[in-house]
Amino acid sequence: MPSGIDSEVFLAFSTYATIVVLKMMLMSPMTGYFRLTRNCFANVEDTGMAKTPEDKKRMLRVDPDVERVRRCHQNDLENITPFVVIGLLYTLTGPDLSTALLHFRVFVGSRLFHTVAYVLPLRQPSRGLAWMVGMGATFSMAYRVLSTTHL
Amino acid sequence: MPSGIDSEVFLAFSTYATIVVLKMMLMSPMTGYFRLTRNCFANVEDTGMAKTPEDKKRMLRVDPDVERVRRCHQNDLENITPFVVIGLLYTLTGPDLSTALLHFRVFVGSRLFHTVAYVLPLRQPSRGLAWMVGMGATFSMAYRVLSTTHL
Amino acid sequence: MPSGIDSEVFLAFSTYATIVVLKMMLMSPMTGYFRLTRNCFANVEDTGMAKTPEDKKRMLRVDPDVERVRRCHQNDLENITPFVVIGLLYTLTGPDLSTALLHFRVFVGSRLFHTVAYVLPLRQPSRGLAWMVGMGATFSMAYRVLSTTHL
Numbered sequence: 001m002p003s004g005i006d007s008e009v010f011l012a013f014s015t016y017a018t019i020v021v022l023k024m025m026l027m028s029p030m031t032g033y034f035r036l037t038r039n040c041f042a043n044v045e046d047t048g049m050a051k052t053p054e055d056k057k058r059m060l061r062v063d064p065d066v067e068r069v070r071r072c073h074q075n076d077l078e079n080i081t082p083f084v085v086i087g088l089l090y091t092l093t094g095p096d097l098s099t100a101l102l103h104f105r106v107f108v109g110s111r112l113f114h115t116v117a118y119v120l121p122l123r124q125p126s127r128g129l130a131w132m133v134g135m136g137a138t139f140s141m142a143y144r145v146l147s148t149t150h151l
Numbered sequence: 152m153p154s155g156i157d158s159e160v161f162l163a164f165s166t167y168a169t170i171v172v173l174k175m176m177l178m179s180p181m182t183g184y185f186r187l188t189r190n191c192f193a194n195v196e197d198t199g200m201a202k203t204p205e206d207k208k209r210m211l212r213v214d215p216d217v218e219r220v221r222r223c224h225q226n227d228l229e230n231i232t233p234f235v236v237i238g239l240l241y242t243l244t245g246p247d248l249s250t251a252l253l254h255f256r257v258f259v260g261s262r263l264f265h266t267v268a269y270v271l272p273l274r275q276p277s278r279g280l281a282w283m284v285g286m287g288a289t290f291s292m293a294y295r296v297l298s299t300t301h302l
Numbered sequence: 303m304p305s306g307i308d309s310e311v312f313l314a315f316s317t318y319a320t321i322v323v324l325k326m327m328l329m330s331p332m333t334g335y336f337r338l339t340r341n342c343f344a345n346v347e348d349t350g351m352a353k354t355p356e357d358k359k360r361m362l363r364v365d366p367d368v369e370r371v372r373r374c375h376q377n378d379l380e381n382i383t384p385f386v387v388i389g390l391l392y393t394l395t396g397p398d399l400s401t402a403l404l405h406f407r408v409f410v411g412s413r414l415f416h417t418v419a420y421v422l423p424l425r426q427p428s429r430g431l432a433w434m435v436g437m438g439a440t441f442s443m444a445y446r447v448l449s450t451t452h453l
Contacts, residue, residue, distance in 0.1 A: 010394075012451075014391045017387060018387075018447045021387050021388055025381075025384050025437065025440065025441075028433075043370070043423065045423050045425060048425075068194070071193060077380065078179060078224065078228065079176075082176050084387050085235050122196075123196060124196050124199055127196070142169050145169045146169055149165045219345070228379060229326075229327075229329075232383055233324075236319060236320075236323050236386050237320055240316045243312075272347050274347060275347050275348060275350055278347070282330075289327065290324075296320045297320055300313045300314075
């Protein structure tokens with residue numbers, strides 16, 4: 001069944017998986033940016049810039065903008081990790097290049113839009129739809145994996 | 152050492168990894184279901200159904216049932232991601248099919264039971280034991296990977 | 303382009319990925335240890351050792367030491383998952399063994415140091431630098447994946 005890791009589908013998967021994982025990784029510096037500009041931290045050792053003990057205490061709080069970016073990051077972990085696992089197994093079932101590209105592009109596009117919709121934020125149902133489209137692409141690949149491996 | 156991605160062990164891994172990742176993904180709609188029925192959201196743009204500003208505020212809270220499902224989802228991320236990574240590397244060390252199936256089935260079974268034990272919830276130590284059995288299966292596969300690759 | 307899963311680079315990747323994923327998995331028992339010694343739990347069914355209802359309530363709280371370990375675990379999920387995905391794709395681009403080993407060792411070393419710096423904790427910028435070095439190793443591998451697959 002598997003068509004090997006030299007196929008064009010595998011090259012495409014490598015590219016799209018790397019792009020969407022890099023996007024996920026960029027949520028970390030974005031959280032850092034919001035922590036610095038909102039002056040809001042989670043660890044006492046991160047409040048070295050504080051001048052007084054009261055300043056230190058004020059910097060150890062929960063900020064709504066920071067929490068929004070963190071929820072977006074968490075949603076990425078919950079959705080991009082499954083895509084990468086199921087996408088790799090799907091790639092090895094030897095799908096058509098055009099069908100595979102459609103799945104990879106729809107998923108990556110939906111997650112880029114999801115991030116924009118979450119961070120700005122856009123009105124619902126923008127974020128909800130983006131999440132659903134990404135789930136749909138992953139479910140469709142999972143269906144092919146399960147039907148090809150003769151569950 | 153590796154026995155290729157055409158082996159029967161790889162087909163079995165594909166199937167079980169996909170099943171357990173799909174189970175993890177289903178925690179997202181389950182969280183959504185609890186958010187809707189408990190009327191409890193994390194983002195202000197998700198409270199569009201509210202009629203008054205007071206309603207909006209009341210909908211932005213932390214609900215114990217929602218948090219329980221979210222902790223279960225987080226535990227999946229912390230345990231299923233390692234299983235998938237170590238399971239793939241284990242598959243490529245060319246284990247016996249029967250030994251590999253034992254590992255995959257024990258892990259997937261323990262995680263299905265873990266979810267039931269967490270969400271209902273069942274009395275402890277149900278959830279704790281399910282978690283430990285899953286960890287054990289992954290550790291056992293990791294041991295084979297490290298001993299086969301001649302650390 | 304890919305040089306197969308029989309290469310020495312793949313064996314090295316298997317070893318280092320397994321080590322760093324095992325390290326991540328050990329954060330779970332560490333959280334358990336802190337929960338038990340701090341007598342602080344998240345679920346009501348985990349407070350079976352309590353003798354009175356007041357004891358039960360006191361055990362359901364948020365403890366700063368437990369939260370620190372959990373943040374460290376979360377940071378592992380956010381950084382080690384991308385390393386494993388991009389590291390696997392990087393391995394299949396057929397890099398030099400010595401260059402690949404450098405990437406794997408720098409990443410794994412940075413994450414071991416990150417955990418120490420987070421849990422003790424060490425003064426900043428110890429933890430921040432460890433995080434950045436790990437991100438750098440993953441970004442460098444991602445660059446090779448994208449340039450080899452002719453984006």
